[in-house]
Amino acid sequence: MAELTDQELNFLYSQRIDESAVIDCSRMRSHGYKWHMEQEGYLWCIAPKSCYAGHRLRSRAGHCIQCDTARIAFVKRHHDRAYIYIAGSLQTKVVKIGNAIWPERRVAALNTRYYGDITDWVLLYHAKYEEAGRIEFDAHGRLFGYRRGVKEIFRCNYQMARTALMEATQGYLGEDEWERRWAAISYSFEG
Structure with a gap:
C-alpha cells in the first residue's frame, strides 16, 4: 500500500x-x-x-x-444514515422531500425560516435509511417535472411524493417509519 x-x-x-x-x-x-x-x-x-x-x-x-x-x-451526507422526510403545505399545495437527523426540528426550522416563502409546513412522513442523501436525490429526480423553484419543493400531492420515495428505495421501508394519520387524504390535492 x-x-x-x-x-x-x-x-x-x-x-x-x-x-x-x-x-x-x-x-x-x-x-x-x-x-x-x-x-x-x-x-x-x-x-x-x-x-x-x-x-x-x-x-x-x-x-x-x-x-x-x-x-x-x-x-458524507449522500452516504450517511439519516431520516428522509416528507413535509407538506396545505396553503400552497406543495410537498417537500428532504433528509435530516431530526425531522421534527427540521420542519419547525422550515417554518421559522420561511423556507420557500411558506410558513405552514407539516411533517407527514419520516423513516431512517442508509444512504439517505442518495435516496433523497433519486426521489427528487422522479418528481423533477413537478419542481417549484426551490429544488426540494414539488407541486404534487403527498401520495405522489410517497410513491417517488418508495420507488427510490425500491420498496424498502426504512427503520422507525412514521406517517401522519390522514396525510394521504388531507394532502391529496391535485399537482
Missing part, C-alpha cells in the same frame, strides 16, 4: 476521516479505480494521478478532497 504522507494524515484527521477509510488505488488505471472503490465500499482513495495542486486524495467521483473540502460533507 502507498504510504499516506504526514500532510495527508493531518488532513484526514482534520476532516474526521479515519485513514482506514482510504483505499490505495495508486497503482490502478485512472478509469478503473472508481469502479474498484464502489465494489469495495470505499468513499476515499489515494488516486493514481495527483491533481494540479499535487494532492492524491480523491472522492469516489474523482474529485480532489484536499482542494475542495466541501465535497467531503457532500459525500
Whole structure:
C-alpha cells in the first residue's frame, strides 16, 4: 500500500476521516479505480494521478478532497444514515422531500425560516435509511417535472411524493417509519 504522507494524515484527521477509510488505488488505471472503490465500499482513495495542486486524495467521483473540502460533507451526507422526510403545505399545495437527523426540528426550522416563502409546513412522513442523501436525490429526480423553484419543493400531492420515495428505495421501508394519520387524504390535492 502507498504510504499516506504526514500532510495527508493531518488532513484526514482534520476532516474526521479515519485513514482506514482510504483505499490505495495508486497503482490502478485512472478509469478503473472508481469502479474498484464502489465494489469495495470505499468513499476515499489515494488516486493514481495527483491533481494540479499535487494532492492524491480523491472522492469516489474523482474529485480532489484536499482542494475542495466541501465535497467531503457532500459525500458524507449522500452516504450517511439519516431520516428522509416528507413535509407538506396545505396553503400552497406543495410537498417537500428532504433528509435530516431530526425531522421534527427540521420542519419547525422550515417554518421559522420561511423556507420557500411558506410558513405552514407539516411533517407527514419520516423513516431512517442508509444512504439517505442518495435516496433523497433519486426521489427528487422522479418528481423533477413537478419542481417549484426551490429544488426540494414539488407541486404534487403527498401520495405522489410517497410513491417517488418508495420507488427510490425500491420498496424498502426504512427503520422507525412514521406517517401522519390522514396525510394521504388531507394532502391529496391535485399537482
